[in-house]
Amino acid sequence: MFKNIFNKRSLQQSIFKKQPFSTRSLLNEIKYKKGPEIITGKKVEYDDNKRRLKQLLTLLGFSFIGYSIAAQFSIMDMITIYTNKDITLxxxxxxxxxxxxxxxxxxxxxxxxxxxxxxxxxxxxxxxxxxxxxxxxxxxxxxxxxxxxxxxxxxxxxxxxxxxxxxxxxxxxxxxxxxxxxxxxxxxxxxxxxxxxxxxxxxxxxxxxxxxxxxxxxxxxxxxxxxxxxxxxxxxxxxxxxxxxxxxxxxxxxxxxxx
Structure with missing residues (x-):
């Protein structure tokens, strides 16, 4: 009887025994951005496509805003925004x-x-x-x-x-x-x-x-x-x-x- 109890206790201790901790697997999974680079562990890859896409979208956005203003407001309209008296024209x-x-x-x-x-x-x-x-x-x-x-x-x-x-x-x-x-x-x-x-x-x-x-x-x-x-x-x-x-x-x- 005591032998069976001892065997069960040793089995539980072997199950919950701490395994050695290693950071190597975690480093391989960590990803973070730094400027135009993407760092994955020790491997560095340049992501130029995403950077160029952002620049293109920014250019298109400002172009659309400029076109909208130009389509709705003439040069004379824009002048009247910054002038206070008719005699300036x-x-x-x-x-x-x-x-x-x-x-x-x-x-x-x-x-x-x-x-x-x-x-x-x-x-x-x-x-x-x-x-x-x-x-x-x-x-x-x-x-x-x-x-x-x-x-x-x-x-x-x-x-x-x-x-x-x-x-x-x-x-x-x-x-x-x-x-x-x-x-x-x-x-x-x-x-x-x-x-x-x-x-x-x-x-x-x-x-x-x-x-x-x-x-x-x-x-x-x-x-x-x-x-x-x-x-x-x-x-x-x-x-x-x-x-x-x-x-x-x-x-x-x-x-x-x-x-």
């Missing part, structure tokens, strides 16, 4: 730049659709004067009116100087544009008891951002409705769409004091 350049914008505005498909839908062009002296400058709102907006629905529409070009983040319209500028359009709608409504000298003071403005608004583009501002609260207050709701008139970018609700 020749008058002929400014006139030509604005002439091209006007020509592009007249050829917009959305303008053609509005005219075919019964909208009438309106000559309105109320422009976006606070940000009317080279690189801001360079040309007068195209104002359209639908007599049946009493809907007012403005097609406005936003320049590159109105950007906040690169190539995206600044949030404060979008609020400014919307508030000025609301005032235009309220004045155009010709509500009973108001005159041309009636002032509309903005007291509250709520803006919902649905999608980024890119600069160097035309945007479409559209009146949704106007609500009069007595003779002292007025509310106005507007929407802002992309250049094609299909994508909703902003929604605004303004409250004005009438004086």
């Amino acid at each position: 020749r008058d002929t350049d400014i006139i030509e730049y604005r002439r091209r914008l006007m020509d592009k505005l007249e050829k917009l498909p959305i303008l053609k659709r509005y005219l075919e839908g019964g909208y009438l062009p309106i000559i309105n002296s109320d422009e976006y004067k606070l940000i009317q400058s080279l690189g801001g709102i360079d040309i007068p907006p195209k104002t359209l009116f639908q007599p049946k629905t009493k809907t007012l529409v403005d097609i406005v070009h936003v320049g590159v100087k109105l950007q906040g983040y690169p190539f995206i319209l600044h949030g404060g500028m979008s609020s400014d544009i919307m508030s000025q359009f609301m005032v235009k709608c309220l004045k155009f409504e010709n509500y009973e008891g108001t005159t041309k000298d009636t002032e509309y003071l903005l007291r509250n403005l709520k803006v919902e951002y649905k999608a980024p608004v890119f600069v160097n583009r035309f945007i479409v501002l559209k009146l949704v409705d106007v609500e009069r609260v007595g003779t002292k207050w007025a509310k106005c709701n507007v929407e802002v769409y992309s250049e094609n008139g299909m994508n909703l970018l902003l929604k605004g609700k303004g409250k004005f004091e009438v004086k």
